[in-house]
Amino acid sequence: MKSRTCPNCGYKYSFGLHLRKHFFQNVFSNWNCKNCGALLTVDAKRRIILAIVGIAPAALIPYLASYFRGYYLAIEHAWMLAIFLVLTWAVFVFSFDRFKLVEPAKTTPGEEPQKS
Numbered sequence: 001m002k003s004r005t006c007p008n009c010g011y012k013y014s015f016g017l018h019l020r021k022h023f024f025q026n027v028f029s030n031w032n033c034k035n036c037g038a039l040l041t042v043d044a045k046r047r048i049i050l051a052i053v054g055i056a057p058a059a060l061i062p063y064l065a066s067y068f069r070g071y072y073l074a075i076e077h078a079w080m081l082a083i084f085l086v087l088t089w090a091v092f093v094f095s096f097d098r099f100k101l102v103e104p105a106k107t108t109p110g111e112e113p114q115k116s
C-alpha cells in the first residue's frame with residue numbers, strides 16, 4: 001500500500017492537503033475520502049513507527065546547535081536552525097503516513113480492534 005493513498009479508490013492525497021487535514025487534528029480520527037467517500041483512518045501502527053523516527057532526532061538538537069556554532073552562528077540562530085531542521089524532518093517523515101479503510105466491525109464499542 002502506498003503512503004497517503006486511499007485504499008479504496010487509489011486517490012493520492014497531496015502532501016499539503018494531508019498536512020492540513022491530518023497533522024493538526026486528532027491523529028486517530030476518521031474522515032471520508034475526498035474522492036470516493038469511503039471512511040478512512042490513519043494506520044496507527046505505522047503512525048507510531050513514524051512518530052518515533054520523526055521525534056528521535058530532537059535528542060540531537062543540542063549537538064546540531066553546537067555544530068552550527070562552529071560556523072560562527074549566534075547561539076540563538078544555531079538553536080533555531082537545529083530546531084527547524086528537526087521539525088522539517090518530522091514533517092517529512094509524517095508524509096509517509098498510510099491510510100486504512102475503517103471497517104464497521106472495528107468500530108463496535110467494547111471490542112478490541114482486530115489487527116490485520
Ligand SMILES: [Zn+2]
Pocket residue numbers: 006007008009010011033034035036037038
Ligand atoms: Zn477514496
